Amino acid sequence: MPEAFLILILFQLVGSALQTVLHLPVPGPVIGMFLLAAALLWKRSRTRTDKPASSFDSPALSSLSRSLIACLGLLFVPAGVGLVTQMPVLLANGLPIAVALFGSTLLGLMVTAFVMHKATRDRPSPERIPDTGGQVL
Amino acid sequence: MQSLSHTLHQIYARFLPEPNMETLFWLSVTLAVFALGVRLQIRLGRAPWANPVLFAIAFVALGLLITETPYGTYFQSVKIINFLLGPATVALAIPLADSIRLVTRSLPAMTLALLAGSITSVVSGVLLVLLLGGSHDVALSMAPKAVTTPIAIAITTQIGGIPALTAAFAILGGIIAAMIGETTLRRLGITDWRAHGLAAGIAGSGIAAAQVAQRDPVGAAFAALGIGLNGLVTAIIVPLILYFLPG
Numbered sequence: 001m002p003e004a005f006l007i008l009i010l011f012q013l014v015g016s017a018l019q020t021v022l023h024l025p026v027p028g029p030v031i032g033m034f035l036l037a038a039a040l041l042w043k044r045s046r047t048r049t050d051k052p053a054s055s056f057d058s059p060a061l062s063s064l065s066r067s068l069i070a071c072l073g074l075l076f077v078p079a080g081v082g083l084v085t086q087m088p089v090l091l092a093n094g095l096p097i098a099v100a101l102f103g104s105t106l107l108g109l110m111v112t113a114f115v116m117h118k119a120t121r122d123r124p125s126p127e128r129i130p131d132t133g134g135q136v137l
Numbered sequence: 138m139q140s141l142s143h144t145l146h147q148i149y150a151r152f153l154p155e156p157n158m159e160t161l162f163w164l165s166v167t168l169a170v171f172a173l174g175v176r177l178q179i180r181l182g183r184a185p186w187a188n189p190v191l192f193a194i195a196f197v198a199l200g201l202l203i204t205e206t207p208y209g210t211y212f213q214s215v216k217i218i219n220f221l222l223g224p225a226t227v228a229l230a231i232p233l234a235d236s237i238r239l240v241t242r243s244l245p246a247m248t249l250a251l252l253a254g255s256i257t258s259v260v261s262g263v264l265l266v267l268l269l270g271g272s273h274d275v276a277l278s279m280a281p282k283a284v285t286t287p288i289a290i291a292i293t294t295q296i297g298g299i300p301a302l303t304a305a306f307a308i309l310g311g312i313i314a315a316m317i318g319e320t321t322l323r324r325l326g327i328t329d330w331r332a333h334g335l336a337a338g339i340a341g342s343g344i345a346a347a348q349v350a351q352r353d354p355v356g357a358a359f360a361a362l363g364i365g366l367n368g369l370v371t372a373i374i375v376p377l378i379l380y381f382l383p384g
Contacts, residue, residue, distance in 0.1 A: 029222070029291070032227040036230035037237075073344070074168070076222075077167055077190060080193075081201070082212070082301030083301055083304075096266045106317065112363075116247065117329055
């Protein structure tokens with residue numbers, strides 16, 4: 001568990017350092033995310049499945065990341081409450097905000113799904129609808 | 138109402154004079170209200186409209202109002218929760234690595250859909266705000282709203298938007314996507330869970346992805362991918378698009 005948390009923090013640190021040094025437009029934690037994904041895939045491509053898992057790509061890292069992602073919503077609350085300081089801006093722009101949020105979200109959904117639907121050659125996999133208890137990832 | 142608020146403020150000022158007590162108090166309130174929101178949503182049959190994040194934000198805001206606490210004091214108390222957004226973003230690497238086999242199989246289609254969806258979200262958001270007479274700050278804050286919130290906040294900080302507004306837009310956009318996504322796409326004749334998942338991840342990030350994940354495992358994998366890749370693509374295209382847009 002401490003090692004798993006260390007891995008997340010270290011990759012965030014490296015990502016943030018790269019962003020500062022190279023003046024990248026991508027935020028540090030996002031760079032860290034892609035670096036960690038690449039590192040995991042590289043490690044897995046070198047590890048045979050019958051060998052024990054390495055200390056780096058550990059079940060602890062999986063369970064920690066699952067816990068963090070499961071309470072992702074909670075992590076948005078402190079910044080979200082900042083909405084109270086934005087009330088004058090929100091109310092002054094009520095109509096554009098409501099229309100843009102609704103229209104843009106709907107357009108984004110439809111365009112993404114339509115392009116994916118048209119460009120996918122093979123047939124869709126059969127539908128399975130289990131209830132995973134609301135667990136996201 | 139005025140005197141009630143005053144009394145509550147006096148109780149607050151009497152019992153929470155130390156910074157440490159204040160931190161513990163607001164951390165407890167935030168965690169308790171969020172947990173209550175989650176329970177309420179489960180009680181309502183996991184209804185997408187009963188979103189726990191919105192619930193927690195509303196009640197904490199009400200709490201700040203009646204105890205006359207400034208937002209700065211509250212944020213100082215709960216900034217450890219906010220700090221965890223960084224490691225949580227890095228943690229998205231694990232589902233991303235786990236679902237890599239599915240991606241490589243439909244890579245060309247995914248790339249096209251990802252670019253089309255990202256550009257549509259950013260451009261339509263910014264243009265709709267500007268066309269309807271919204272302010273420049275609001276338009277900038279609207280640009281990265283479809284991305285998962287930690288990434289959206291980082292992008293909006295970089296381009297000069299208002300992080301709190303972007304967070305609100307991302308959450309509200311996610312709720313809209315979760316509520317109307319599946320029915321809208323089925324009406325268009327799209328039943329493939331890969332398309333449903335990717336669209337939810339790209340247009341509505343975490344909240345919409347959670348909705349799809351409850352319905353289908355393939356949808357969950359593609360929603361996770363949509364979130365991760367849309368973060369990268371949007372972080373790169375937002376500065377580019379803003380460079381070419383008027384204003």
